[in-house]
Amino acid sequence: MxxxxxxxxxxxxxxxxxxxxxxxxxxxxxxxxxxxxxxxxxxxxxxxxxxxxxxxxxxxxxxxxxxxxxxxxxGFKQIEQEQARERQEMDELRLELEALRHRLDAHEAAVSRPPEQEQR
Structure with missing residues (x-):
């Protein structure tokens, strides 16, 4: 048994x-x-x-x-989204920098002009 x-x-x-x-x-x-x-x-x-x-x-x-x-x-979408956001921020900063550069060039051109040309 x-x-x-x-x-x-x-x-x-x-x-x-x-x-x-x-x-x-x-x-x-x-x-x-x-x-x-x-x-x-x-x-x-x-x-x-x-x-x-x-x-x-x-x-x-x-x-x-x-x-x-x-x-x-x-899990790669988050990384891709962060990279896209960083690229967008860089593009915005680049545009802002170009606008500042244009303003600075305009200001320098206005300052470097002789005074007699400004009176005319």
């Missing part, structure tokens, strides 16, 4: 571990699906490949799945 009980416990442990490994390998796909990742199918397939390579790819799949968010994409 004890042998059958031990066999049952052994089968339960083996099945639980087998299911646990399969459930763990699917975590990156779940993350990708939740975030509406554009590569979720590739992540799912790579998860199965990782299962057969003893989860060698699994940490990279986790990173790949968590990099993307629907609201900000890959």
């Amino acid at each position: 004890l042998n059958y009980f031990a066999l049952g416990v052994l089968c339960f442990v083996v099945l639980t571990l087998f299911y646990g490994v399969i459930a763990i390998h699917d975590i990156p796909y779940g993350i990708a699906k939740k975030r509406d990742h554009p590569h979720q199918d590739a992540i799912h397939v790579a998860g199965w490949v990782s299962l057969f390579t003893l989860h060698l790819l699994w940490p990279f799949l986790w990173i790949w799945a968590t990099l993307y968010r629907k609201d900000r994409g890959w």
Whole structure:
């Protein structure tokens, strides 16, 4: 009787571990699906490949799945927006500098004119 009980416990442990490994390998796909990742199918397939390579790819799949968010994409939009804002500020400063340069040139031209030309 004890042998059958031990066999049952052994089968339960083996099945639980087998299911646990399969459930763990699917975590990156779940993350990708939740975030509406554009590569979720590739992540799912790579998860199965990782299962057969003893989860060698699994940490990279986790990173790949968590990099993307629907609201900000890959995270580069914020950098692009900051660069666009900086370019706009530089253009505004350049225009302001040109206007100041024109005013200074006009002022210098007015100051350097001889006084007799101003009276006419």
